[in-house]
Amino acid sequence: MQQQTIKLINPGTYPIPMKLFDLGEQSWLDTQLIYHALAYLGIEGLVIQKTQNPYICLGLFNDPRDELDLDFLAREHIPFFRREIGGGTVWLDSNQLFYHLIIHRDNPICPVNNRIFFERFLAPVIKTYRGLGLDAVYVPPNDLIVMGKKISGNGAGLINDFKILSGSILFDFDPLKMARCIRAPDERFREEFHGLLNENITTIKKELGEFNEEKIKEMLINNFQEALGVMESSVIDEIIRFKMQELANEKFTDDWLYSSGKPGKGRQVKVREGLYQFSIQLKSFDFSGTRDNRKIRAMEIKRNGNPLEEKEHSHIRKELEDEIFNILLRTA
Amino acid sequence: MESLKIDNIRIPLDRYYYINKKAHLWVKVDGVRARVGFDQFITENAGYLNYLTISGSNMQKGQSFGYYESAKFVSKLFAPVSGEIVARNKEIMENPRKVNEDPYGSWIVEVEMSDDYELQDPDILKESMDIEKWMGSEFKRMADDE
Numbered sequence: 001m002q003q004q005t006i007k008l009i010n011p012g013t014y015p016i017p018m019k020l021f022d023l024g025e026q027s028w029l030d031t032q033l034i035y036h037a038l039a040y041l042g043i044e045g046l047v048i049q050k051t052q053n054p055y056i057c058l059g060l061f062n063d064p065r066d067e068l069d070l071d072f073l074a075r076e077h078i079p080f081f082r083r084e085i086g087g088g089t090v091w092l093d094s095n096q097l098f099y100h101l102i103i104h105r106d107n108p109i110c111p112v113n114n115r116i117f118f119e120r121f122l123a124p125v126i127k128t129y130r131g132l133g134l135d136a137v138y139v140p141p142n143d144l145i146v147m148g149k150k151i152s153g154n155g156a157g158l159i160n161d162f163k164i165l166s167g168s169i170l171f172d173f174d175p176l177k178m179a180r181c182i183r184a185p186d187e188r189f190r191e192e193f194h195g196l197l198n199e200n201i202t203t204i205k206k207e208l209g210e211f212n213e214e215k216i217k218e219m220l221i222n223n224f225q226e227a228l229g230v231m232e233s234s235v236i237d238e239i240i241r242f243k244m245q246e247l248a249n250e251k252f253t254d255d256w257l258y259s260s261g262k263p264g265k266g267r268q269v270k271v272r273e274g275l276y277q278f279s280i281q282l283k284s285f286d287f288s289g290t291r292d293n294r295k296i297r298a299m300e301i302k303r304n305g306n307p308l309e310e311k312e313h314s315h316i317r318k319e320l321e322d323e324i325f326n327i328l329l330r331t332a
Numbered sequence: 333m334e335s336l337k338i339d340n341i342r343i344p345l346d347r348y349y350y351i352n353k354k355a356h357l358w359v360k361v362d363g364v365r366a367r368v369g370f371d372q373f374i375t376e377n378a379g380y381l382n383y384l385t386i387s388g389s390n391m392q393k394g395q396s397f398g399y400y401e402s403a404k405f406v407s408k409l410f411a412p413v414s415g416e417i418v419a420r421n422k423e424i425m426e427n428p429r430k431v432n433e434d435p436y437g438s439w440i441v442e443v444e445m446s447d448d449y450e451l452q453d454p455d456i457l458k459e460s461m462d463i464e465k466w467m468g469s470e471f472k473r474m475a476d477d478e
Contacts, residue, residue: 059404086401105354112470118405141379158406329429
């Protein structure tokens with residue numbers, strides 16, 4: 001297969017150097033608050049950091065009641081946060097290196113088109129993986145893939161005229177932890193999700209075995225600087241800290257955490273770009289299976305908990321498949 | 333209905349266009365009420381709208397009144413006019429992709445305007461020459477991406 005070309009843009013003549021926040025390890029909540037605060041304060045920058053404690057992070061349109069096994073999270077003291085940008089529900093822990101780019105939408109190097117935004121600013125991440133010998137490619141809208149397996153998920157959004165890209169380099173990933181935290185209609189769904197994650201997500205550890213986190217971080221920063229210009233090393237000052245506290249008071253409340261506005265219809269989880277596992281009820285049938293972006297791949301149909309016989313299965317599938325697929329597309 | 337055609341984008345001239353905050357929203361006025369929706373520039377370039385949510389029952393011109401997500405990118409909706417939101421298009425809330433299919437037939441909210449003089453603000457366009465100029469600059473910004 002021909003290698004995907006990556007384009008690192010010329011930073012051009014934008015007069016103000018971006019700020020680089022190379023923060024090491026931060027508390028889980030601060031890892032989220034920092035990039036929100038920078039956008040609200042109007043500070044362009046790149047944040048590179050890890051979290052001290054594991055947590056779940058939801059996209060703006062994810063409702064924790066739909067997405068998470070909240071009892072399990074409470075028992076295990078695993079916190080969760082709903083960010084103000086897009087993307088899906090993710091498990092985040094210290095085996096990942098987070099990157100968050102905050103750039104003014106009018107910065108000449110910031111694309112208007114969001115697909116180009118992802119592609120352009122994921123180029124430094126792709127270059128980092130390729131520098132390690134991994135043939136990472138960008139798969140729209142927001143995944144990086146190595147040999148068909150996801151190695152980085154990303155979300156983005158607009159806060160206060162600043163476009164934000166947020167994602168992580170996966171050093172290592174335990175699919176069981178992610179699978180345990182999601183809300184599943186039954187244990188079989190959870191087990192299948194775990195299996196799909198195992199098969200479809202890879203990590204630097206899985207691919208390379210040995211690796212040096214510090215060296216990878218340096219490569220990532222250098223690649224971003226090649227694309228965005230040399231950055232000014234910065235720290236979280238009092239003004240930023242104050243804004244983070246203000247945002248914590250606003251966003252760590254039930255009003256914010258539980259107000260996604262996403263319609264709840266069945267259950268659907270993304271494994272990687274182009275592969276989703278679902279479970280949905282429609283017209284007294286229970287449908288479960290997997291789908292890609294064009295069609296339903298495999299589907300089991302039950303009525304009152306019992307699988308349908310082959311003939312009826314074919315009939316019902318033929319009758320309702322399009323409707324189910326359209327519902328799933330709308331609620332992905 | 334009279335409309336402009338710029339590149340592959342159709343722009344009906346029976347409504348106003350809000351250009352501030354790169355909102356790309358149209359405003360169709362009927363008395364003191366106005367319906368608000370996305371223009372075709374957004375629906376062609378942002379990809380399919382997957383989610384849409386409206387917050388509160390009032391909107392203030394220039395302030396956020398909701399969010400939408402397309403291709404994993406979340407953006408805010410910025411109000412083109414001030415007023416009370418008297419209706420939300422339930423069909424569009426449940427299936428925002430319909431906006432991509434028919435942007436000018438898919439209103440998002442209906443507003444009882446509190447100050448219709450806002451329609452004369454320079455960030456609200458009605459004249460075809462102004463709209464053409466503005467849309468031209470938007471296409472130029474888009475071309476600069478490549």
